Amino acid sequence: MTAFNNISIRNKLVLMQVFTSALVLGIFATFYIITEIQNYKNRKAKDVQSIAAVVAQNSASSLQFQDNQAAQATLAELHAVSPDVVYSAILDQDHHVFASVGRAGSDTALFREYRNSVGAFFSAGTLIVVRTISNNTDKIGSIYLQVRLNELARMRSYLFRLAMVLSGIAVLAAFLISFVLQTYISSRLLALVRTMRRVGDTGDYTLTLADEGTDEISVLISVFNSLLLQIRENERRKDEFIGVASHELKTPLTNVKGYLEILRSMEERNPQRQLVDRAFLNAGKLEKLIEDLLDVTKIQTGQMQLNLTEFDFDELVSETIASAQMLSKDRPIVFEAKAARQVRADRQRIEQVLANLLSNAVKYSTDGKPIVVTAVATGGDIIVEVADQGEGVPAGEENAIFGRFYRAKGVSQHISGFGLGLYICRDIIQRHRGRIWVRNREDGASFLFQLPIAGPDFKQQHSSTKSSM
Amino acid sequence: MKKLVAYAIIIVALLTGFGIPAAAQGEDLETNLKAAFLYNFTKYIDWQLGPDDAQFVIGVVGMSEVERALEQIARTSTVNGRRIVVRHIDRLEEIGGCQLLFIARDRRAGLREILSKVNRGEIAVAEENGAAREGAGFNFVLAGEKLKFEANMRALSSSGLKVSSQLLKLAIIVKK
Numbered sequence: 001m002t003a004f005n006n007i008s009i010r011n012k013l014v015l016m017q018v019f020t021s022a023l024v025l026g027i028f029a030t031f032y033i034i035t036e037i038q039n040y041k042n043r044k045a046k047d048v049q050s051i052a053a054v055v056a057q058n059s060a061s062s063l064q065f066q067d068n069q070a071a072q073a074t075l076a077e078l079h080a081v082s083p084d085v086v087y088s089a090i091l092d093q094d095h096h097v098f099a100s101v102g103r104a105g106s107d108t109a110l111f112r113e114y115r116n117s118v119g120a121f122f123s124a125g126t127l128i129v130v131r132t133i134s135n136n137t138d139k140i141g142s143i144y145l146q147v148r149l150n151e152l153a154r155m156r157s158y159l160f161r162l163a164m165v166l167s168g169i170a171v172l173a174a175f176l177i178s179f180v181l182q183t184y185i186s187s188r189l190l191a192l193v194r195t196m197r198r199v200g201d202t203g204d205y206t207l208t209l210a211d212e213g214t215d216e217i218s219v220l221i222s223v224f225n226s227l228l229l230q231i232r233e234n235e236r237r238k239d240e241f242i243g244v245a246s247h248e249l250k251t252p253l254t255n256v257k258g259y260l261e262i263l264r265s266m267e268e269r270n271p272q273r274q275l276v277d278r279a280f281l282n283a284g285k286l287e288k289l290i291e292d293l294l295d296v297t298k299i300q301t302g303q304m305q306l307n308l309t310e311f312d313f314d315e316l317v318s319e320t321i322a323s324a325q326m327l328s329k330d331r332p333i334v335f336e337a338k339a340a341r342q343v344r345a346d347r348q349r350i351e352q353v354l355a356n357l358l359s360n361a362v363k364y365s366t367d368g369k370p371i372v373v374t375a376v377a378t379g380g381d382i383i384v385e386v387a388d389q390g391e392g393v394p395a396g397e398e399n400a401i402f403g404r405f406y407r408a409k410g411v412s413q414h415i416s417g418f419g420l421g422l423y424i425c426r427d428i429i430q431r432h433r434g435r436i437w438v439r440n441r442e443d444g445a446s447f448l449f450q451l452p453i454a455g456p457d458f459k460q461q462h463s464s465t466k467s468s469m
Numbered sequence: 470m471k472k473l474v475a476y477a478i479i480i481v482a483l484l485t486g487f488g489i490p491a492a493a494q495g496e497d498l499e500t501n502l503k504a505a506f507l508y509n510f511t512k513y514i515d516w517q518l519g520p521d522d523a524q525f526v527i528g529v530v531g532m533s534e535v536e537r538a539l540e541q542i543a544r545t546s547t548v549n550g551r552r553i554v555v556r557h558i559d560r561l562e563e564i565g566g567c568q569l570l571f572i573a574r575d576r577r578a579g580l581r582e583i584l585s586k587v588n589r590g591e592i593a594v595a596e597e598n599g600a601a602r603e604g605a606g607f608n609f610v611l612a613g614e615k616l617k618f619e620a621n622m623r624a625l626s627s628s629g630l631k632v633s634s635q636l637l638k639l640a641i642i643v644k645k
Binding site: 057058060061062064065066067070135136 | 509615616617618636
């Protein structure tokens, strides 16, 4: 869609340029052709009028001495010299033909129309010049010349072709120039769009665009940059607030939990004991939420650190399953395949990941359906799968669910939590140079993660490619 | 005034009344045409008129109706802005002082004598076959039904006057 918009803007720019230049050229070419033709007509009219003047002078005596043979001879000479004269006539004072030389093509209708006028007239590719013959001041007759403008049609087509070719070249040049120039505009827009898209996809608000200039696109880019700055500032404030708030919340909660624990050891009677248990359980849940927030703050501020130890992986899985099972008795959790490996990792953090995945699986599974956990060692890695039988992850959100504060759409109403679990899981696994992903099966979703057995320090080149997925 | 306009129309019509064969219209038309031609000759000749010449004199030798037609033209027309005077000449001594001299048909017999009296600056016009050959500057002849004129180049050049080629191209040139 972005690419389409971009192409369309480019085409718009090019079209605008080409259309404008074509319009200007069209006006100019029309003006040029009209002027040229008008000039040609004027020139021709002038030429023929001067010819008529000469003929008039030469035939004045013929008229006065009634020598129409001499007049005829004068006209014949004219025709011999000027082949484009189609018809010529010398008329006496009463506009009767005194002498005439006519060729095929002379138009008697035109002659009838213009014989009594004086001047130069154009009629459908024909020039008619009528001039008075006078002796001193007396008008003694007139000369009528009919000239076919053969050149006019030739000239017209020549001018038209010339204008077309020149316009074509100019429009092509305009197209090429605008095609080159528009990249200056469109490439910057495209770069902005690319950056915006990346920011949207990755949530990395540190990306900014460099642009020197003061035009509208530069303004757009600088506005975008300042928006990013605002977002970064807001993020920072939010993180700070979350950090401070969760820290401030945790201290009294620890006290509450401590007192509840004491109270529980003292109270044996029911229902008091049950109520205290319930309170203790909920205090634990609250503590877990606050710890998630603290973890996020740690991740954001880069304070998350791994405490690497070597431990039995299957044992860790079994322990985690056991404590998860305690919280949810009606959804059986099955540990099917075992890795049978010692793993070097942060035990507590990996447990946190497993607990999170299991708690999710429990949350999104239907009652009675088992949740299956498998751990397989392949090569240098252990691959763990937690398969539930729930609704699965909505298509297209397989990556987004690992984002911060992500809540699956539609299901978030009856399922509690901040939406931080998977975000923390991904960070922990990536810190171990492993990767975590989700796969939809026919009957549910599978969350998988891959962990290097030898620990993060030994898996440099392998994981660096995968963790970016 | 009305009369004058009517005359003018008649004369202009006569001067330029073309396409009508002269002979077909009889003696009257021929006479008028000759008078018109005589007047038209004056337009194609550089008369070298001095400031003293207040008038342009056309002499008519012998008896001819042309004289009457010329007088009519003289009433309304000028030559180079000068009044036209038509002078009747009976005796040879009276010949001098004319610019254009018309020798009527009845003086054919004494033609040579008359021509010998023509001075420089004067041009004689006759109306008889062979007159040009005998030394008249111009001579009216009938070619078929049309009135034409001969021009004697030697006579014209000895007059010392410049005759326009526009006029000469219409003339039948006689060399002698």
